[in-house]
Amino acid sequence: MSNQELVVLGQGDAAACCPGLLTAPLDEGQATELAKVFKALGDPVRLRLLSMIASRAGGEVCVCDLTPAFDLSQPTISHHLKLLRQAGLIDCERRGTWVYYWLVPEMTDRLASVLSRPAGEPLPDRAATAGAAS
Amino acid sequence: MSNQELVVLGQGDAAACCPGLLTAPLDEGQATELAKVFKALGDPVRLRLLSMIASRAGGEVCVCDLTPAFDLSQPTISHHLKLLRQAGLIDCERRGTWVYYWLVPEMTDRLASVLSRPAGEPLPDRAATAGAAS
DNA sequence: GAAAGACATCGATGAACATCAATGCAAGCC
């Protein structure tokens, strides 16, 4: 049930392959893989689902707790959960009657690091002019 | 030319409003605003554009340097740049014949922090079972 | 094993999106 995720995590060389969006131009392959994950985040329903799953105390959530929180049909929620899972952002397991989802923190960690810039960036003094451009 | 960006940055209370995706459930409004930015990142061409702009030494790039790097028409590149700008990820200015784009680091910083979890998270010991769920 | 509940998958549909050719607009040059 959990074997159709993206390989973006890279299983070992994850940190080595992509030092970040902001330091060096992405090649086409990296961009394609990353875009799939960001696209999964590019929907308000999926963002809320991910947020509900990630912030859950026990670390996992039953689908039966997620579905009623939205004004959407059960198949639609199921569809969004599938996309999040295919993006490698969450994973799930069936236990008896219910299916439980949890966050894959390695993926969100990776995204966060990809969006981070190396601490003391020069930052070409744009702050003075950016806001004032009428 | 730079006054149609999203208001996600919040102009002061940015850090205060959204402690992160992963700590508390997003409300609908927050999710909608955030999703717009992530959606802008959900395309390989836009990711490469952003990466090329962000990693540029001088801090800004002429459109004339971006367009030839892709196998796409000039209007298409212009369209993608517009979406990135509307998401608040980049900004631009015309100087004479050319238009220059630069990164808005506050936005990528914000995304990175939204995806980060508070250092010492419990992390319900999933590592042992996640990979083995056939 | 029949019935019921929880989720996933399928097929259809309307909306959103990526792309392009054509055109518009601004700036520099003759």
Added chain:
DNA sequence: GGCTTGCATTGATGTTCATCGATGTCTTTC
């Protein structure tokens, strides 16, 4: 003024996506 170059906008088109109802699969219970 007219011409050229750099970039944005417009309108059209094929594709992808979000959503739903119907249906299938798995599990528990009787």
